[in-house]
Amino acid sequence: MTGDSLAPPRLAANTTDSAVEDAVRRAQAGDVDAFGMVYRVHAPAIHALCRRMLGNDEDAREMVQDVFVRAWEKLASFRGESALRTWLHRLGVNLILERLRATRRDALRFADDPGDLPAAGGTLDRRLDAEIDLAAALDRLPNGSRMVLVLHDIEGYSHEEIAAMTGIAPGTSRAQLWRARRHLSRMLDA
Amino acid sequence: MIHLTEAERQCVADGTVAADETGAVGAHLAVCTECAADVERLRRLIHRMRAEPMPNAEVEAMWPAIRQRIERGKVRTLPSPAPRARRRWRTVWIGAGAVAAVACLTVLLRVRPHEPPGSAPRAGSFVPNGGALSPAGDSAGASQAEIQRMLDEIELEKAMLPPSTAAVADSDLRAIDQAIADLKDAIARDPNNPALRQMLAESYRQQQDLLKRLHNAS
Known part of the structure; x- marks a missing residue:
């Protein structure tokens, strides 16, 4: 694999955890090709996280770049106490929250009253298919509510962890989650 | 009949109901079709979210830009001693x-x-x-x-x-x-x-x- 290749280096089809760990060690020593292998393994999940939390693909693609560039810079500090996936996800969540706080005034706006949440129907009702896309419904939630929903129900973070990351109280996280589920359910059932 | 609270329904749906409440909540759901249906709706939603395939992304297409940024970051401008x-x-x-x-x-x-x-x-x-x-x-x-x-x-x-x-x-x-x-x-x-x-x-x-x-x- 040369450094000029446009595609990230492939791991063999029967890639084992130890092969990935070896790639991580080599990447920590400065091997960019090895980091490309790590990227290939973890990029889809990181992209999914970014796409769901940010609500649009363009921002998500930019954020994936930021996450992996930051991961490269900080890789030396990864000691392996947690799984690399967890480490990357936490890094990604932190960067996403940082970006939202810096670029959007309403970045962490939560749905405090029913008016903050999109009503069922409307644009979504006009979709050609009756089947409503979950991703599209998620995108319609306010940023704060969507983040709590994604972090808890999809990424598996606890309310305490979400509270620590976002700066809200665990009780607020719970309330936002339940409210977001209700509205999402209504949108999907519409 | 007193129905389950919103918190109880949500916690039953995502499996975080407190251990000491499990019995009472389960007993109610066994006899209350309204609460059972609501909990089931929430369960389906949560399951659907967790089972939702990851958004399609051509992650390989993003690698060259990432690699370029990494390589660029390796270059450090030193003051010219000339x-x-x-x-x-x-x-x-x-x-x-x-x-x-x-x-x-x-x-x-x-x-x-x-x-x-x-x-x-x-x-x-x-x-x-x-x-x-x-x-x-x-x-x-x-x-x-x-x-x-x-x-x-x-x-x-x-x-x-x-x-x-x-x-x-x-x-x-x-x-x-x-x-x-x-x-x-x-x-x-x-x-x-x-x-x-x-x-x-x-x-x-x-x-x-x-x-x-x-x-x-x-």
């Missing part, structure tokens, strides 16, 4: 020139036959006078004045030189000073040697030139 190196080499060459002058002087003194002590100085030459150089004629007087002017300028340049710059050129300046001192000794022993005086004047010019360059560089 000007300092040039100045340093210039002073080294001048210092080396002074050392070479001393060597030439030594050779010259050994091969040149000494004139008799009583012979008169030639025009254009200097004679020592109490450690200072004295003119032996009109042209010699003009040369002495020129040397004195250079000495004054050298003292001025030395005084104006920043200490850090003076420290850098210290060895070169000392080499030229040593060459000048040797030439003066040689002239004291052979006052009628015009080559020695020419070399002394040249050494002063070198020293002056070095000091000016150092001053300009600083």
Whole structure:
């Protein structure tokens, strides 16, 4: 694999955890090709996280770049106490929250009253298919509510962890989650 | 019938209901179709979210840009040492020139036959006078004045030189000073040697030139 290749280096089809760990060690020593292998393994999940939390693909693609560039810079500090996936996800969540706080005034706006949440129907009702896309419904939630929903129900973070990351109280996280589920359910059932 | 609270329904749906509430909540759900249906709706939603395939992304297409940023981040711009190196080499060459002058002087003194002590100085030459150089004629007087002017300028340049710059050129300046001192000794022993005086004047010019360059560089 040369450094000029446009595609990230492939791991063999029967890639084992130890092969990935070896790639991580080599990447920590400065091997960019090895980091490309790590990227290939973890990029889809990181992209999914970014796409769901940010609500649009363009921002998500930019954020994936930021996450992996930051991961490269900080890789030396990864000691392996947690799984690399967890480490990357936490890094990604932190960067996403940082970006939202810096670029959007309403970045962490939560749905405090029913008016903050999109009503069922409307644009979504006009979709050609009756089947409503979950991703599209998620995108319609306010940023704060969507983040709590994604972090808890999809990424598996606890309310305490979400509270620590976002700066809200665990009780607020719970309330936002339940409210977001209700509205999402209504949108999907519409 | 008292229905389950919103918190209880949500917690049952995502499996976080407290252990001590499990029995009572389960008993209610067994008899209340309304609550059971609601909990089931929430469960389906959560399951659907967790089972939702990851958004399709051509992650491989993003790698070249990431790699480029990583490679770019490896390049660190260092302050260019070129000007300092040039100045340093210039002073080294001048210092080396002074050392070479001393060597030439030594050779010259050994091969040149000494004139008799009583012979008169030639025009254009200097004679020592109490450690200072004295003119032996009109042209010699003009040369002495020129040397004195250079000495004054050298003292001025030395005084104006920043200490850090003076420290850098210290060895070169000392080499030229040593060459000048040797030439003066040689002239004291052979006052009628015009080559020695020419070399002394040249050494002063070198020293002056070095000091000016150092001053300009600083």
